[in-house]
Amino acid sequence: MATYDFIFNGLGLRDWCDAGKTGDGPLSMADLLAKGGSGEDPSIWSLPFPSLDALNDACAKFPQSRDLTKGVEDGFLAMKDMLRVVLDPLTQPLSWLLDGTLTLFEATPWWIMFPILMLIVYFASKSLKLVAFVTACLSFLAFVDLYQHATQTLAIIFVCAFLCVLFGVPIGIAMSRNDRLQRATIPVLDMLQTLPPFVYLIPLIFLFSVTEPKLYGIAIILYAIVPVIRLTDLGIRLVDKDVIEAADSFGMTDRQKLFDVQIPLALPNIMAGINQTIMMSLAMVVIASLVSAPGLGVLVLRGIRNLELGVGLVSGLGIVLLAIILDRVTKAALDRVNAAQKH
Amino acid sequence: MTDKIKISIRNLYKIFGARPEAALEHVLSGTSKADLLGQHQHVLGLKDINVDMREGEITVIMGLSGSGKSTLIRHLNRLIEPTSGEVEVDGENVLTYGEEQLRNLRREVMSMVFQKFALLPHRTVAENAGTTLDVRGVAKRDYLIEADKWLDRVGLHGFGDHYPHQLSGGMQQRVGIARALTSNSPIMLMDEAFSALDPLIRTDMQDLLLELQTELHKTIVFITHDLDEALKLADHLVILKDGYVVQQGEPQHILLNPNDPYIEDFVSDINRARVLRVRSIMTPLNGNPVPTNTQGEVGHDETLESLIARSGGEITHSFVVTQDGTPVGTLDMTSLVKALVPRTASEDSARQY
Numbered sequence: 001m002a003t004y005d006f007i008f009n010g011l012g013l014r015d016w017c018d019a020g021k022t023g024d025g026p027l028s029m030a031d032l033l034a035k036g037g038s039g040e041d042p043s044i045w046s047l048p049f050p051s052l053d054a055l056n057d058a059c060a061k062f063p064q065s066r067d068l069t070k071g072v073e074d075g076f077l078a079m080k081d082m083l084r085v086v087l088d089p090l091t092q093p094l095s096w097l098l099d100g101t102l103t104l105f106e107a108t109p110w111w112i113m114f115p116i117l118m119l120i121v122y123f124a125s126k127s128l129k130l131v132a133f134v135t136a137c138l139s140f141l142a143f144v145d146l147y148q149h150a151t152q153t154l155a156i157i158f159v160c161a162f163l164c165v166l167f168g169v170p171i172g173i174a175m176s177r178n179d180r181l182q183r184a185t186i187p188v189l190d191m192l193q194t195l196p197p198f199v200y201l202i203p204l205i206f207l208f209s210v211t212e213p214k215l216y217g218i219a220i221i222l223y224a225i226v227p228v229i230r231l232t233d234l235g236i237r238l239v240d241k242d243v244i245e246a247a248d249s250f251g252m253t254d255r256q257k258l259f260d261v262q263i264p265l266a267l268p269n270i271m272a273g274i275n276q277t278i279m280m281s282l283a284m285v286v287i288a289s290l291v292s293a294p295g296l297g298v299l300v301l302r303g304i305r306n307l308e309l310g311v312g313l314v315s316g317l318g319i320v321l322l323a324i325i326l327d328r329v330t331k332a333a334l335d336r337v338n339a340a341q342k343h
Numbered sequence: 344m345t346d347k348i349k350i351s352i353r354n355l356y357k358i359f360g361a362r363p364e365a366a367l368e369h370v371l372s373g374t375s376k377a378d379l380l381g382q383h384q385h386v387l388g389l390k391d392i393n394v395d396m397r398e399g400e401i402t403v404i405m406g407l408s409g410s411g412k413s414t415l416i417r418h419l420n421r422l423i424e425p426t427s428g429e430v431e432v433d434g435e436n437v438l439t440y441g442e443e444q445l446r447n448l449r450r451e452v453m454s455m456v457f458q459k460f461a462l463l464p465h466r467t468v469a470e471n472a473g474t475t476l477d478v479r480g481v482a483k484r485d486y487l488i489e490a491d492k493w494l495d496r497v498g499l500h501g502f503g504d505h506y507p508h509q510l511s512g513g514m515q516q517r518v519g520i521a522r523a524l525t526s527n528s529p530i531m532l533m534d535e536a537f538s539a540l541d542p543l544i545r546t547d548m549q550d551l552l553l554e555l556q557t558e559l560h561k562t563i564v565f566i567t568h569d570l571d572e573a574l575k576l577a578d579h580l581v582i583l584k585d586g587y588v589v590q591q592g593e594p595q596h597i598l599l600n601p602n603d604p605y606i607e608d609f610v611s612d613i614n615r616a617r618v619l620r621v622r623s624i625m626t627p628l629n630g631n632p633v634p635t636n637t638q639g640e641v642g643h644d645e646t647l648e649s650l651i652a653r654s655g656g657e658i659t660h661s662f663v664v665t666q667d668g669t670p671v672g673t674l675d676m677t678s679l680v681k682a683l684v685p686r687t688a689s690e691d692s693a694r695q696y
Contacts, residue, residue, distance in 0.1 A: 242458075243461045248422055249455040249532075250450065250474060251445075251449030251450035252478050253446070256478060261463060264463070340506070
């Protein structure tokens with residue numbers, strides 16, 4: 001006798017429910033526990049919500065919640081092969097790119113890598129102070145023998161952030177020019193941004209082999225692409241209407257308007273988006289070590305798995321240093337853009 | 344100055360709202376602006392505008408905010424599309440233009456100066472001034488030469504490598520004017536170009552514009568809400584109110600013959616002695632002999648103020664008015680003093696246009 005028997009009795013579905021009832025089906029733990037206490041009087045305080053499981057108690061034909069999860073799983077597995085046929089070749093270049101960059105970064109000796117990074121920092125920020133700071137941080141990382149892991153993390157971030165910008169900026173531009181596209185895209189972006197990072201990994205693990213770099217590449221890109229899209233869209237929409245009108249009045253084509261007016265004026269916002277994107281790639285690359293992404297995250301994971309407190313904390317500090325470096329350099333570049341076009 | 348009509352606006356209507364064509368029917372059948380908004384939720388922007396702008400003249404369109412003057416100027420280069428009517432430039436109806444023709448019109452024939460300057464903050468002053476040529480595909484090397492020439496002309500020599508944010512408002516608007524001049528277009532549209540500047544700078548800029556105009560003879564359409572500015576610049580003055588033309592004509596004529604209480608209110612506040620000119624109030628000779636009992640000669644374009652200064656306030660004096668050295672009329676100080684008193688719109692001053 002279950003709480004919601006009356007629904008099915010009332011609807012005259014009792015016969016349908018009991019038809020083919022064997023009672024030999026697999027029992028869940030909850031079923032077993034429920035069996036023990038079945039003699040109790042039902043009171044209003046223990047009234048269960050009419051959930052799938054509660055209704056199943058009343059009518060065996062009603063699906064249980066585990067049928068739902070099973071259904072989702074079966075559905076995904078059924079689609080998997082088809083998705084793979086499409087997605088595998090499409091995303092293969094990502095694997096090559098990640099592999100290639102990782103190999104390149106690892107093969108480059110530190111005494112070449114350091115000057116190259118210093119040059120990049122200098123050109124982005126035009127600040128010798130920042131170059132000195134970055135060099136000090138990198139030297140510290142190398143000194144505590146985290147150099148190899150740090151460069152792996154950097155390589156992955158370079159590739160993923162680059163691809164985020166490559167795809168994110170055009171998507172943002174398209175959104176800014178089409179209200180309907182914007183309305184359609186924003187819920188997707190909201191979802192990507194609110195999904196817990198671990199959830200990205202679940203379907204990807206089934207789709208791709210765990211040994212392939214594109215698995216974590218896709219997870220990072222999906223997670224980190226959101227801010228650059230949002231801020232590109234916002235930046236272009238915020239461009240001074242008067243300037244746009246002036247551009248129109250001089251007979252600019254849409255193309256001239258986009259490249260000579262809108263993108264340059266939206267650049268501070270786009271740069272802020274790139275900064276966010278890089279920081280989010282860093283956050284995700286640590287989590288992605290769960291699915292074989294190399295880098296500092298692997299050490300953090302080792303610290304958790306083997307309870308190696310020191311390893312975990314030192315590599316955690318390494319991640320913080322990397323984050324500071326990336327943030328300072330992109331912010332310095334952003335400030336330079338801002339200084340050039342304040343109103 | 345020729346008498347050729349450069350821009351001609353015919354029966355122009357603009358209605359803002361969801362279904363302007365349907366609302367136009369109501370307007371044509373006599374619904375007022377307030378009723379159109381109250382009953383049909385449409386805003387009447389412009390109503391039956393007919394203006395001819397002559398080549399080489401400064402046509403000033405004046406009105407308070409909300410009178411539709413900025414809407415009107417944006418119809419000339421079709422930044423705003425009209426609901427009905429025609430805009431002819433050099434005899435061609437620009438409303439029939441396709442995208443390509445319209446772009447050419449905006450690039451080659453009209454250039455615009457904006458109230459808020461609308462310079463590109465990421466480009467240098469010289470690059471900004473050259474934007475109008477850059478848009479046409481002129482090489483940077485070439486357009487910078489042209490831009491520098493016009494920057495010099497508007498008094499910004501040596502500022503070419505600065506960025507707009509390093510300049511004051513007045514200087515930024517000089518860049519805006521240089522940008523419009525660089526395009527070498529025969530028509531200049533100036534949308535409240537000097538309204539954002541402080542009064543002294545504004546006077547400077549007005550003088551600059553008049554000085555440039557004596558040389559360049561462009562067809563200028565100038566929007567303002569300031570009557571003093573309008574009277575100073577205008578060859579032809581159009582006064583807008585609530586989207587329709589209240590009165591248009593030669594500024595001196597409007598000042599002496601306001602045909603509407605609205606305009607009377609406007610003109611009653613200004614310094615008439617400084618604005619009115621001798622030619623507007625003199626008695627023409629009409630073949631009569633030149634009187635001999637006068638206190639001297641006076642140019643026909645002088646202001647009454649300068650004449651008062653010359654006569655030392657003596658109201659019994661009278662003068663011979665000359666144009667290019669030939670006597671054309673007489674003026675006695677009594678009629679001058681009378682002209683200084685604003686008169687109310689008289690019954691006989693019916694609309695001239």
